[in-house]
Amino acid sequence: MPTLKKVAAILNPPAPHMVGDGFRVHNFFPSGYKIKMDPFYLLDYNAKIEFSPTNKLRGVGVHPHRGFETVTIAYHGAVAHHDSAGNSGVIYPGDVQWMTAASGILHKEYHEESYSKKGGPFQMVQLWVNLPARFKMSTPKYQALANENMAKYELPNGDGLVEVITGEYNGTKGSASTFTPIEMYNVRLNAGAKASLASPANYNTALIVIEGAITVNETEQATTNQMVHFAHEGSVIEIEAKENSVVLFLAGEPINEPIAQYGPFLMNKPEELQQAIEDYNTGKFGYLEE
Amino acid sequence: MLEKFQSYLKERLAITDEQAKEATSCLKSKTFKKGTVLLSPGDLRSDSYFINEGLLRYFSIDEKGKEHIIQFAPENWMVSDRNSSVFNEPSIFFIDAIENTEVLIVPSNFFADIQKLLPHILELNILMLHNSIRFMQKRINMLLSATAEERYLDFIKLYPNLTLRVPQWMIASYLGITPESLSRVRKDLAKKHFK
Numbered sequence: 253m254p255t256l257k258k259v260a261a262i263l264n265p266p267a268p269h270m271v272g273d274g275f276r277v278h279n280f281f282p283s284g285y286k287i288k289m290d291p292f293y294l295l296d297y298n299a300k301i302e303f304s305p306t307n308k309l310r311g312v313g314v315h316p317h318r319g320f321e322t323v324t325i326a327y328h329g330a331v332a333h334h335d336s337a338g339n340s341g342v343i344y345p346g347d348v349q350w351m352t353a354a355s356g357i358l359h360k361e362y363h364e365e366s367y368s369k370k371g372g373p374f375q376m377v378q379l380w381v382n383l384p385a386r387f388k389m390s391t392p393k394y395q396a397l398a399n400e401n402m403a404k405y406e407l408p409n410g411d412g413l414v415e416v417i418t419g420e421y422n423g424t425k426g427s428a429s430t431f432t433p434i435e436m437y438n439v440r441l442n443a444g445a446k447a448s449l450a451s452p453a454n455y456n457t458a459l460i461v462i463e464g465a466i467t468v469n470e471t472e473q474a475t476t477n478q479m480v481h482f483a484h485e486g487s488v489i490e491i492e493a494k495e496n497s498v499v500l501f502l503a504g505e506p507i508n509e510p511i512a513q514y515g516p517f518l519m520n521k522p523e524e525l526q527q528a529i530e531d532y533n534t535g536k537f538g539y540l541e542e
Numbered sequence: 543m544l545e546k547f548q549s550y551l552k553e554r555l556a557i558t559d560e561q562a563k564e565a566t567s568c569l570k571s572k573t574f575k576k577g578t579v580l581l582s583p584g585d586l587r588s589d590s591y592f593i594n595e596g597l598l599r600y601f602s603i604d605e606k607g608k609e610h611i612i613q614f615a616p617e618n619w620m621v622s623d624r625n626s627s628v629f630n631e632p633s634i635f636f637i638d639a640i641e642n643t644e645v646l647i648v649p650s651n652f653f654a655d656i657q658k659l660l661p662h663i664l665e666l667n668i669l670m671l672h673n674s675i676r677f678m679q680k681r682i683n684m685l686l687s688a689t690a691e692e693r694y695l696d697f698i699k700l701y702p703n704l705t706l707r708v709p710q711w712m713i714a715s716y717l718g719i720t721p722e723s724l725s726r727v728r729k730d731l732a733k734k735h736f737k
Contacts, residue, residue, distance in 0.1 A: 313709075315706075316706075514703070514706075515703070515706045515707075516706065526702075529702050529703055529705075529706070530698075530702065532705065532706070533698040533702065533705050534698070534731055534735050535728060535729075535730075535731030535732035535733070535734065535735040535736055536732075536735045536736055536737075537732075537736070538732050538736040539728060539729045539732035539733075539736070541725075542710070542725070
């Protein structure tokens with residue numbers, strides 16, 4: 253009989269800061285809270301805010317990444333993306349973009365033009381998913397997961413829907429390929445509905461209440477914009493929606509390798525960071541027009 | 543707060559930890575929010591700034607409103623306006639904070655005042671001045687004679703991580719080229735080196 257996964261902490265969103273002029277993010281980790289979330293290195297949460305209409309392009313200009321993957325999950329608003337490998341696309345609510353920077357890529361992210369002109373609510377999660385040393389210098393790739401093609405598990409009795417971004421939920425497999433074992437779902441529950449989530453005890457596990465309010469393991473309460481971080485005890489999480497709710501579930505097997513980070517580079521050793529800076533400066537990441 | 547400056551002195555002078563501590567005990571730090579202007583034309587400023595954390599920029603603005611960056615000062619650099627600090631004439635330059643920055647305020651008499659504690663400090667000060675003259679000579683030569691690519695390659699050797707910290711137009715301003723030619727240089731390098 254699997255045991256309930258122990259809640260380690262219910263975390264409020266840390267004070268927000270701007271990333272470029274398009275993203276107002278609460279950084280839950282690594283700087284907001286010192287919690288173990290390996291293979292997830294960073295989580296920036298843009299809680300729902302209203303952007304006023306504008307003709308100006310809000311966002312982040314061309315910047316490099318090496319040594320990890322960026323995963324962008326959209327809930328409100330729309331983001332346009334371009335990278336130096338020639339990929340481009342727009343992430344709309346419900347979509348996920350999984351970009352493997354690996355050996356190095358340049359990209360830029362802006363509010364999509366027609367959303368910008370209209371303005372309105374904006375809510376996103378961006379994760380940095382670390383890569384094991386042996387994959388850090390692999391070829392960059394790009395997985396665009398449109399909501400309409402996403403694997404979905406329908407909960408019984410019209411209770412809601414589990415959108416499986418990666419991993420497997422009750423036999424439904426997510427299409428995003430990963431380098432280490434990861435479970436990542438958007439759980440959309442109607443008021444009063446229950447769902448069970450699971451991850452092995454050694455996985456670093458958390459969930460964020462994107463919308464609504466939930467009870468976790470029958471006793472703990474979490475509300476919109478809070479993160480629930482779990483201890484390495486037990487494997488099953490029971491959630492119950494107190495109102496219509498959306499929950500992002502994250503669990504991953506830790507990579508447990510040394511980390512060296514500078515700005516947009518995530519490597520194992522300081523000398524690899526110096527190499528990354530030199531490679532970026534001398535054009536080895538390619539070129540992308542501002 | 544004083545550790546970086548103490549290490550800076552210890553790397554350049556044969557002194558003990560205690561001497562470094564004593565010599566710097568009178569120094570105060572100050573933090574500036576990104577965007578703060580620390581010096582404007584017309585100001586008289588006798589202090590120098592040693593950067594603990596963050597990034598300052600020393601620049602002028604011409605009649606057309608165009609900025610010309612003379613120097614970036616990241617961690618472990620010093621910046622001062624010699625016209626006002628040494629010659630007591632109003633500055634013609636600006637200093638502002640490109641990032642949230644913590645500096646140590648180094649008064650103009652600092653090196654003279656700690657002579658008793660650190661007998662070789664004046665020699666170090668002279669060496670630092672020569673070094674900065676050498677730096678300026680190289681920089682003038684670059685601005686007069688080097689191609690845009692040569693200027694950029696020299697810049698990334700001097701300031702390897704600034705390409706990740708400051709916008710392209712500021713780098714172009716420092717190099718005395720247009721942002722378009724900096725883009726072209728970076729594009730050409732990518733063509734040569736991207737596999």
